[in-house]
Amino acid sequence: MASLFKSAGERRAQSRERRHAAEHGSFLEYAGYRWLKIAVFISVFFLTVYLLVDVEPRHNGGSWLGYTLGTIGAGLIVWLALLGIRKRRANPGNWSVKAWTSAHVYLGLSLVVIGTLHTGFQLGWNVHTLAWALMVLVIASGIYGISVYSMLPEKLSENRREMTREQMVESLSAIDRQLEAAALPLAREDTDMVIAALEHDVFKEGLWQRLTGRRGRAPTRRALEHISTKRAYADDADDAAQQKVRTLLGRRSAQLDQIRKHMRYKALLEIWLYVHVPLTIALLAALAAHILSVFYYW
């Protein structure tokens, strides 16, 4: 009743409070680990029931317990998949993707228990087990996901050093423009090395190089080594020009390093979703097939 008597101002102050009340913390800790507790409770509860009740002739998907677990499991899978839509719909309302993700992770993990108990450990080479296996794979990729989510952001941030991706690219092209001009006075052989370095495009390096962060052919480093070892101590008139090219190559190499690391962390943070999501779709298909076939043969 009391709220009826609140003035517009007080209500507004309250809603403001709520905006800031979205407390500062990771999705894993959301609301004091609420979803972790719920998930643990559900898992323990069904495990106990599974162990305590005696189903004839043995535990399987077709018993009353099996049906219960199956219905809950299928419902959960569909709901878990809906995160993909929730994340992309910015409509008004008292929801947050953080709360959804928190529930997603913990309830998703509890599926290991629910789904597996549902099978009654009757696994074989059939569409039913296919659905189970896909589920396990999706969950496994999810576990990989939360592990990179908790380890990599810090590194991504440190490597960025307040630069945006565009600024990194711009800085590289600024160095390149200077290199182009600085390399002109060098001997033919050196200029060729520099040009080879300039022609190499980091953004065209393959996926494997991107994920491992390995440098591949690294023509910049080669040019740097070439020019510094062969001519570093020659005290001819060209030395000033070489000095400049050397500095620039050094800066280019450092800049490339930063860009490679940035792309590597970003790729590691994203790549698993390219497994998690397609497998989810496959899982939904297999789940549908599994349910249809069960009812068909019934």
Place this chain on the structure above:
Amino acid sequence: MADKVRVAIVGSGPAGLSAAARAAELGMSHVLLEKTDHLSDTIYKYQKGKHVMATPSNLVLRSPLDFDAGKREVILDTWDQQMADQKVTVRLNAEVAAIEGETGNFTLNLKSGDTIAAEAVVLAIGTQGNPNVLRVPGADLPHIQYQLDDPTEYVDEHITVIGSGDAGIENALGLAADKMQGNVVTILNRGAEFARAKSANVKLLEEAEADGRISVRRDTTPAEVRPGEMVLDTRDGQETIPCDRIIARTGSQPPRAFVEAAGIDFTSEDRGAFPQLSPSFETTKNGIHVIGALAGYPLIKHCMNQGYDAIEFLNGNLDLKPADEPILAAKFNALPGRKSVEEWLETFRSQVVILQELSPLQMRELMLDSDVHAFGPGDVVFTRNDSGSSMFAIAEGSVAVEVNPDDTDFTVPIEQGSIFGEVGLISGRRRGATVRAAEPTVVMELSRQAALKLLATSPSANRAVNRISVERQLLQLFGSGLNPADVADLVDQSEVVNVRAGETVINEGADDKDIFIVRRGSMIVEKDLGGHPVFLSYLPAGSYFGEMAVIDGSKRTASVKAAIKSEVIRLPGDAFNALLDAKPELREKAMGDMAGRREINDFVESRKASFGGAVDMYSQTAQFLVDNGLGEATDVLLIDEKLCVGCDNCEKACADSHDGLSRLDREAGKTYAHLHVPTSCRHCEHPHCMADCPPNAIKRGPDGEVFIDDTCIGCGNCQRNCPYGVIRMDARPPKKPGLLSWLLFGAGPGPGEANYSWRKKKAEAEGKETPKVAIKCDMCSGVTGGPACVRACPTGAAIRVSPEKFLSVARLEDID
């Protein structure tokens, strides 16, 4: 010298053009004098293709010339055409250097040496002013120019750019951009750093220097200009360089000096003041009239109407009602009693103390930016904790202020003729009390802009508001047991002090005994622990400090310095002590506050011993946040980079809930200890962006958000004024296909801001022309659930904070 004209109109902006065209229409002898070689230089200099807007839309246009929203080119062509058709006498390249004589017999001296005789003068020169000219021998040589329209025009020249601001750097970069032009470009900087320019420009310049495309001469000033060469003063003596062209970009002088030289008085010394005007736009110098932006009306429609009106008045049509009459009439409609617009204006002017000095014209202008309301007894005017920065003035009736939230029966009256709500205006903070009408009451609500303009132009209003605000702030701070008589002494001895950002108000260890109230801005309290300044707390406007030394006579236990440019009220300690002696309850309250602060002191000191690193970290983080605008913010988006996975879902959600454009740039911005302040609005207490918005389109909304309404004309002033670079200028993109059709069929660009080419193509296909307007965060005001950016963040990295909460010692426990 030609024959004397009835009126000489100076400046061919929309105001001058309209005046000249009306004079031609009436057959009045006239001449329009324009400095440049084209009409309407301000609009001429808009970006090519800019969509010019015709706000306010409810104002009728009164001019022989047409004007409607549209492309800059179309508008300028129309005017050129109509000016020719209507046989208006125009003299281009005719800069007026001085105006002499008296009404009926003025002489206008042109820069070329010619003179023009006129009976009356209409000044419509806008506010652009004149570029600063070089003051060295040879400064009158023809190869010096003060503007660069097209950098590709010049080839194979030695060009020297003078000036180290953005304009100079951009010109130099433009001239050196294409090697094929073969220009040798030099830029001179008086100092060693390019402190006045944007860092992006400085970077580009340094790069061009490293490439050898531009020669940058630091610590160098021009000494003499000669044909084909130039002498420089460098640190190592004089040096002569070849030079075929000089481009001087050393800022510009506002036109005030020129106007004052003609004998015209301004309303005050303030930088924002305008010339004093009569209702017929006549200045204090009889016979000279001022209209347009120079008179304080920057919108094109107002300018054109005033041009027409000024000529009508000169022609003897003194009954002419201003074009904004219907707008005012509509405002006054809501009030009881059938009074005419003039009668109402006079009622407000004569009843409200702070308005009594205003002229009828100023009254009109003020009223256009204000609102009027009528309240019955008991009606709420505003509620405690509402956000609002407007100020109210009582024309009829009185109001009651509920100063104590727990006891609504206890009220303090404010009488007819006085003002209230000034605290929000001055401190930028929320309303401190609920105010109700005590009887049938008529009030005027002055928008923040209108109120600030009033204070800037009327010194007596400024003094009156100052005194009232100090008194009320004291009463509010020290509780309901006091009345104005109790604090009268203190108010008399108080002094408002301006403090620069970073300036210290109280020094730890000193034994001065004053007490201070933060009136505007904010302070940070620091304590020296083993040589390290340790951040103790953050004091927003409305708090007081310095009471410990006054109450117990001790030395200052901590330093207090301004987080941003601030104003504090200094109260002498003795007078405060006398008040405490007279009011024991007050002493008790003050002791209570003091004990709380002691506790914080002790807490930090105890932590320091157990884990020093955390205290340092906390101090440095606090300092970092203050440096990045938290000190003047009300609500900021922060990203915890220990959690952010870089998915940019915050940006996508922002775009999808706001016309398809994101108002935040997550990656950009500064970071300290993994706490990142992205480029996104801080919703400042005193928003810089509001300062210079011609249609006053930037407002503060009910949730405290600073937002831009749809009267924005896209001039870009706010973008330049925001120190945090959070405003972008862009056209609202066309609608995207829905989420499901994207998910299922891949239709459209998907969630988030569509890329530029998609937006452009789609807009072209729809054949709609959408103007570029200013776009910024509105804190998702009014949206259930609050800001979309925070709700959309999957990991909890994005948070919105207010400085008081976030800069509290409570955070010390979070760290480590």
